[in-house]
Amino acid sequence: MSVSATIAFAGTPQFAVPTLEALAASGADVNLVLTQPDRPAGRGRQVTASPVKLAAAARGLRVAQPQTLNAAGTLDDLGPAPDLLVVVAYGLLLPLQMLAWPRLGCVNLHASLLPRWRGAAPIQHAILARDATTGVSLMRIERGLDTGAVYRERSTPIGARETAGELHDRLAVLAAEVLAVALPELLAGELSPTPQQETLATRAPKITKADAVLDWRRGALELDARVRAFDPWPVAETRML
Numbered sequence: 001m002s003v004s005a006t007i008a009f010a011g012t013p014q015f016a017v018p019t020l021e022a023l024a025a026s027g028a029d030v031n032l033v034l035t036q037p038d039r040p041a042g043r044g045r046q047v048t049a050s051p052v053k054l055a056a057a058a059r060g061l062r063v064a065q066p067q068t069l070n071a072a073g074t075l076d077d078l079g080p081a082p083d084l085l086v087v088v089a090y091g092l093l094l095p096l097q098m099l100a101w102p103r104l105g106c107v108n109l110h111a112s113l114l115p116r117w118r119g120a121a122p123i124q125h126a127i128l129a130r131d132a133t134t135g136v137s138l139m140r141i142e143r144g145l146d147t148g149a150v151y152r153e154r155s156t157p158i159g160a161r162e163t164a165g166e167l168h169d170r171l172a173v174l175a176a177e178v179l180a181v182a183l184p185e186l187l188a189g190e191l192s193p194t195p196q197q198e199t200l201a202t203r204a205p206k207i208t209k210a211d212a213v214l215d216w217r218r219g220a221l222e223l224d225a226r227v228r229a230f231d232p233w234p235v236a237e238t239r240m241l
Contacts, residue, residue, distance in 0.1 A: 010034035016088035018176040118146035119204035149193030
């Protein structure tokens with residue numbers, strides 16, 4: 001991938017790092033990286049930078065960490081508008097003024113084959129549902145949560161013994177590959193997105209520790225799926241009386 005354009009990037013966790021690195025290596029001018037503010041993490045609850053911030057700093061990219069995108073003057077603080085904003089697991093919804101900020105709009109890489117598994121935890125929910133296949137969707141960002149029309153998607157089978165952590169790592173690489181192929185066409189205005197079929201939409205709400213408690217009245221296949229879906233977090237658990 002070799003492109004000539006100004007691109008802003010928004011992402012926070014490790015899942016977003018391969019795409020940021022692909023962008024930085026593409027020849028594009030990555031003039032801004034947005035990521036969540038540093039937060040306490042780990043057993044010692046030490047304030048820690050996000051994986052995206054660390055990756056951006058290693059490449060000398062400009063980083064901004066606003067607490068919110070809705071405050072007056074936020075766009076002014078971010079600097080000149082880019083040609084495109086690429087979002088991968090950023091963690092904040094983009095307000096209307098930001099959707100209109102880049103010349104070519106905003107796109108998101110989502111870890112499912114939309115409209116299946118819209119929401120915060122598509123990888124875990126695909127395993128919980130014992131889906132045979134999942135993938136990555138490159139979509140235009142609209143007001144709704146993961147409702148935008150899809151530019152490109154790439155599917156991959158879910159292994160019979162695959163954990164959420166293993167699938168996460170494969171999809172992170174796949175997301176970077178999807179963008180590498182699509183970006184030149186996006187910037188040239190040669191891609192036309194396909195609207196999602198609302199009747200096929202399913203939800204993937206955030207996983208909590210309470211979800212990981214195993215109920216031994218459930219069938220073996222469901223229990224197996226839950227153990228894999230909650231590895232590496234929050235880790236399936238059982239209680240002995």
